Amino acid sequence: MGENKNGVLNQREMLYGERLGKMIRCETISSSFNQDLSKFYKFHEILEELFPNIHKTCEKHEFNGSLLFKWSGKGNGKPILFMSHQDVVEANGQWVHDPFGGEIVDGALWGRGTVDTKGSLFCFLQAVEELIEKGYVPECDVYLASSCTEEIGGEGAPLTVKWLQEQGVQLRFLMDEGGMIKEEPMKGVKGRFAMVGCLEKGYGDIRFTARGNGGHASVPQKQTPLTRLAAFMMDIEKHNPFTAKMNPTVAEMFRRMAPYTQGTLGTVMKYEKQLEPLLERLLPKINPLGAAMISTTLNFTMAKGADGLNVVPQEAYVTGNMRFIHHQGPKESLALVSKIAKKYEIETEPILIHEPCPVVDYKGKPFRLVEHVMKKMFPGVIVAPYAMTGGTDAKFYTPVCRNSIRFAPLEINEQQYQSIHGVNENININALPKAVDFYKQIVRHMEGWKE
Structure with missing residues (x-):
């Protein structure tokens, strides 16, 4: 050529x-x-x-x-x-x-x-x-x-x-x-980073079903299947049942990003170990992506009620998509959600469950090989696990x-x-x-x- x-x-x-x-x-x-x-x-x-x-x-x-x-x-x-x-x-x-x-x-x-x-x-x-x-x-x-x-x-x-x-x-x-190679992978983090995925959370599709008497919409009812589902979803949203806990992958990501991050975020990253309890409490409140990296998540995705616009359903359901963190896997996470669902007389039915994957050790040979080749091929790019x-x-x-x-x-x-x-x-x-x-x-x- x-x-x-x-x-x-x-x-x-x-x-x-x-x-x-x-x-x-x-x-x-x-x-x-x-x-x-x-x-x-x-x-x-x-x-x-x-x-x-x-x-x-x-x-x-x-x-x-x-x-x-x-x-x-x-x-x-x-x-x-x-x-x-x-x-x-x-x-x-x-x-x-x-x-x-x-x-x-x-x-x-x-x-x-x-x-x-x-x-x-x-x-x-x-x-x-x-x-x-x-x-x-x-x-x-x-x-x-x-x-x-x-x-x-x-x-x-x-x-x-x-x-x-x-x-x-x-x-x-x-x-x-x-992950890929990207400039400013998180807001406030300056530099070109190769974000190497080392941790993949588990996966779950869940159906939450509520039942009741049903009837014609012209007759007012309380505690219908739909209103109970709505109350359940609001409860989950307001009172997150899952525990946020820093994991080694995210901690190392913060450590490597710290020198390239200004302001309060940079300080928090630099002293992550000392500030870990504070970070575990604050991160879920200030950064949704950060929260997802250190805790199980649940998002509601689909819903079905009556087939007619003027019908109160006898049965209604919503589906939720869950991503299970390693320290709080499917069994424990589902138990927490199911306990809340029972307060509203809602059944919890797992549709599909995948356990969290094995975590790649950022100190291990495969990761270090990727890091070595990246430094050779892409000078100036910072390699970080995530x-x-x-x-x-x-x-x-x-x-x-x-x-x-x-x-x-x-x-x-x-x-x-x-x-x-x-x-x-x-x-x-x-x-x-x-x-x-x-x-x-x-x-x-x-x-x-x-x-």
Whole structure:
């Protein structure tokens, strides 16, 4: 591609942008109802066109539209796995550019999935494609996974994990979506930070049901199913039943951010250990995101009452979405909520429960490897562990992996961060080459790794 460094970078940017653009132009919206796999098979054809070396060299497995490639290594060490999902959410609202146009405008590639998560999928596939082209053989087996059901919590990742279990695979570590490289990751924190997800909370969907006599709306009633549900929800909102407790991941995040944070927040971060009891009390009141990092949360999401506008329902329910922190898991958190619900004669029914995932030790080898490569590839970027408040496919991999690192080495700005599941999703194409090189370095650093 030429000797001029800037010229090479610019050529790579455009080449990668155009290649990722082909992936963006293939619409892969997943749906809980009537999942259409044909769009994903079309996407697979594009991947085969873009990454011929991977398809010729790697062992390929497909699970109802979800993909797994095995790139065999020359050694006997534990394998590693890179993963990013191929499905995307709907692209509603008014977009500046066609959400499935894959246009490159003003140095940015626009479209649904550029950030979440076809961008990172492209980068690790491109990294492996180029390594194979150069004749490189990895020290250990390298797996490349891409679910087509991440956005709907479907069977893609579980089926992949089931296959890995059947093969007796235990991963050294994996890397999935999660944190990225971002300037001012929290308000008042100045600097470029690589936010490496080390902690993923548990997950729960809960139905709360109230029953009563029902009747015609023209006859006034008290303590109806709906009014009891309303009182219950207000009680939860006013009197948070969950305990906030600082965890090592968030404490270390604060410690690393402290030198770059001015004012009171910086002082609190700097003296986090001494101020921990105060912080545990105040953080939930002043910062919702901070609260979510150190406690279980419950948000009410759906409701159903009568089928008619003039009917008092005999039965009504609301659903709640819970995210369980490690120190107060599903059993204890549900017991607290159920106790409050009983005051209002409301039944508590878990629909779906996932336990909190194993926490990645920021002092451990996998995290330190990511930190080492980041410092080498991205000078000036501060690496910090953080607690994820959302969920990823990595939660399904617990049976085969105890070190699930949730991080994609892509640099994004605030608008791009806000565009995830929103409008005008885009990524700067100059972020792609370094991300590709990051994954190459991770693979190469398996040489000489000792368990």
